[in-house]
Amino acid sequence: MAVIFLGVRHHSPACARLVADTIHAVRPAYVLVEGPADMNHRMDELLLGHELPIAVHTGYRDHERRHSSWTPLCDYSPEWAALTAGREAGAELRFIDLPAWHPALAGLHNRYADAEARYNEATGRLCRAFAVDNVDALWDHLFEIEPADGLAERLATYFDLVRGDTETGPDDTAREAYMAQWVRAAAGEAGERPVVVVTGGFHRPALVRLAEQGERTWPEVPRPPEGATVGSYLVPYSFRRLDAFDGYQSGMPSPGYYQDLWEYGPDGAARRLTEAVTSRLRARRQPVSTADLIAARATADGIALMRGHPCPARVDVLDGLATALVGEAIETPLPWASRGPLQAGHHPVVVEMIAALSGDRKGRLHPSTPLPPLVHAVLAELGGPGDERLHLDEQAGRERSRFLHRLRVLGIPGVVRTSGPRPAGGTELVERWTLTETDDRLPALIEAGGYGVDPQEAAASVLAGRIRDADLDQLAGALFDAALCGIGELAGQVLDDLARAVVAAADLGSLGRTLTVTLAMWRHDDLFATRNSATLGAVVRAATLRALWLAEGVLGGPVPADPQRIGAMAAVRDALRHAGPPLGLDVDAALALADRVAACQDAPPDLRGASLGLGWSLRGAAAVDPVRAVRGAFVPASAGDWLAGLFALAREEVLQAGGMLELLDELVAAMGDHDFLVALPALRQAFGYFPPRERHLIATRLVELRSGASAWDLMRLEAAPELVAAGMALDERVDAALRREGLITP
Incomplete structure (x- = not known):
């Protein structure tokens, strides 16, 4: 034998x-x-x-x-x-x-x-x-x-x-x-x-x-x-998933080419590869002439002969096509000269060549093939393509939302939420989804079937996997997804892990994002059925206290404003405002800490501004002299960063305070040209915390102070503000030079 x-x-x-x-x-x-x-x-x-x-x-x-x-x-x-x-x-x-x-x-x-x-x-x-x-x-x-x-x-x-x-x-x-x-x-x-x-x-x-x-x-x-x-x-499966240029780990790249090699032999595969590249380029309105194709084939034949090949191999055809179709210098090595996924920066013609090599074939199972229970459970409930508008204050809407969120967590293609509740912001009771048909849905559902027999069990398994070795941000995201999916037992597990992670948190930005998520869930019973949860409240309280402790320890000179750090202070403000007394948070002690940070010159400007805004927003205008506070804290070199923190936490108070916009206009106008140019990007970022309607209101009031021009026209300038400011500075320098040389009189 x-x-x-x-x-x-x-x-x-x-x-x-x-x-x-x-x-x-x-x-x-x-x-x-x-x-x-x-x-x-x-x-x-x-x-x-x-x-x-x-x-x-x-x-x-x-x-x-x-x-x-x-x-x-x-x-x-x-x-x-x-x-x-x-x-x-x-x-x-x-x-x-x-x-x-x-x-x-x-x-x-x-x-x-x-x-x-x-x-x-x-x-x-x-x-x-x-x-x-x-x-x-x-x-x-x-x-x-x-x-x-x-x-x-x-x-x-x-x-x-x-x-x-x-x-x-x-x-x-x-x-x-x-x-x-x-x-x-x-x-x-x-x-x-x-x-x-x-x-x-x-x-x-x-x-x-x-x-x-x-x-x-x-x-x-x-x-x-x-x-x-x-x-x-x-x-x-699909050729795209089989292709080494898309990250597949098999030995053979370019499955479309090798399918032709299997069916038609080397000469046939070389011819069909050239035809496929030509078709893809022409479909994208890239000119490929008959002379180009003749040159590509002749070059490929010559390269094959030089390399001792009886007929053109894959790289011979590719080298011939690149020589004939790419007229300019190529900055990066050709992708078939190495291995692994296609990297960014390749010439568009080369990218199309790689796509032609890959092919677009997709497999199809025989109708009698057994499928996991999850597939049947999802297809029975999913329905056809279209847009859906769900009312989350109704039981039917919440149940449908949870089902779709479970599919989203499982990564099922063609299930996309376009609007709905987010970790930050108030409760949103309307959710919109777009469902589309896609060939990738069945493979994804079958593969997700390994996680459970129904969408709830499968989504819970996926989220449990995300929790393992997750950092603070990932835990908060898993908690929010678990709540959206209606998986309460998993949320309890995440809360235990969150409580431990919050106590040891060292990054203010990550802690702020966690606080934002947990506070939203603690407040909004209609969506999550977690309102006033004792366990969730304990996480909110611990995160608030930890964030305040971290904020007082942040030191450093003028640095670009950190939106994550500012967001953490906004989350602290909301926790003190909405959950302070119920959770036993000492608001007076928190305000005293904010005052210390606002006055600390060693703290970053954005954090000082945010701390001032925290105190202003919680105490109210009657308890604060905003004009005096702003005038005393305004430093031209870091004005934009400081204002970003202030506006993020006290945007409404700034607009309502009498004389505040006029004061800010006065302070900015007093800045020298150089200081203004340096501060302009940060100033733009700061005013970005105002929504468009409020920015228009600010522009209207400022224009009224200076001229009768249209604020709307000012808001719609096509030129970048930095360019306008640079032009004004250049004009000023030219005028100064002309006056110095006596060519113009003051």
Whole structure:
């Protein structure tokens, strides 16, 4: 009995042809394939007649770990060729690798992730020897465009060379020992008929050695740990998700090109790639002439000849197209000269070339394919495309909102909220959503099915995963999402973590965002059913006290205004205003602290302004002399930053205080040209805290002070204010020079 080991590169047309030809020639008793052994009893489901690419998606969760992974297959995957050819030859089909949830694969999100990073030294030496840029070009050079004669021997030599004496880690060792046991058992059962083993080339040398010794009994399929939840389902996949230029970790980039290579051979693939690039460019109104195409093909043929290729390979065609279609100098290296996702900054023609290489094929499951319960639960309730307006003060509106928020948390495409409650601001009782049809929805729903059987359970699982190792901002976001999803038990867990995190918080901005979220939930019972919650109130109180303590410790000279720091002081103001007495907050002590910060010259200007605004907004105009306070604190060098803090916390008080706008106009007008130019960006930021209607009111009152011009016209100046100010400063310098030289009289 013979065991034929075929080491392959995943998603390789040359390897897929070799596998299919070998199986048809020897008609083995067993075909063993690197893949999840727990899918063996579902082999008929896998071979139903889907439109590839598809993938086996596995979701795993327990109280310590959550993991998702994919086993993708396309027409030219050697594993798929092994399954289909083996079924045609009447062989027994078996996946022989550990299940995707197994700890040995915990570090892999893709079973067919490229293993060649483990032997970069060997492949690097080969790339230098054959004068190619990277391992993808090396692979094409050695295997994809070369004649098929002797391919099995060349592959075996290649993988023996690149693995060499590499020491495998415990994960690969466990996988190879498990796969070898399947090989020994199949060999013992096959009698005189051969066994074909198809695995990644990295594993082949070890399996050849391990298959000669050890037990010949069929291995057991590992079972998940008690309390763990595991689900594996077929999902439609796409060429875009298979493409290394989009971040996929497989060995083969450009799946659209390799699909053509599989179907039409090297010459046909080169021709179709040129046609695809031309079509994409012309569709975007980029001129591509017949002469350009002739030049590209001639250049590609010449490059192929120079590189010793019997016909143009992928990089030959790409280099020819780039030479013919890109007329100017290219600042960044061409993306096919390296590996990994496409980076920003490439020429638009090059970007279109990469898109043409990728292709736009999307898989489709056979109608009889089992789907997880979550899919049925969502599709039964989701409804058709359109816009929805939900009234959150009605029970039906709240229930629909929670359902849609659960889908949003799960990342289901085509479910977008356009307006509704936000962590900051008052309660908003109307929510708007836009639902659209998308081909990506079904795969996303199937993959989300690994988190739970219904939207509530699945969303709770996702949010629980976000909580793990989350920082203060992420915890606050998870709390708000949990409330929007109506997942009360999770909110309780987040609150416990928040309470611990707040006590140790060191960043005022993050603490302020957390306070904003928790205060909104504590106040608004109609939305969250958490009004006056004792646990939530404890978090609000602790966050307020911690924020005040941090604010008094912030020191530093004039620095740009920090919107997050200012927002934290605004959150403190709202907590003192709306929750002070109920939560036992000492408002008088807080105001005394704000006075100290406002008067501290070592504190940043924006924090001093915000502290003044805090006291002004809580005490009211009757208890404050705003004109005296502003005149005493106004410093030209940091005026904009200081005003940003003041306006953010006391915007309404500034507008209502008599003579305040006139005072600010006086102070700004007294600034020298240089000081004004330096302060202008910060001044613009400060006045940005006023909404448009109030900015128009301010402009109207200031224009009335100075001239009869239209405030509306002033607000709609097309020139940037900085440019206008710079022009005025230049005019002043010119006038000064002319007066100095006696060319004009004062």
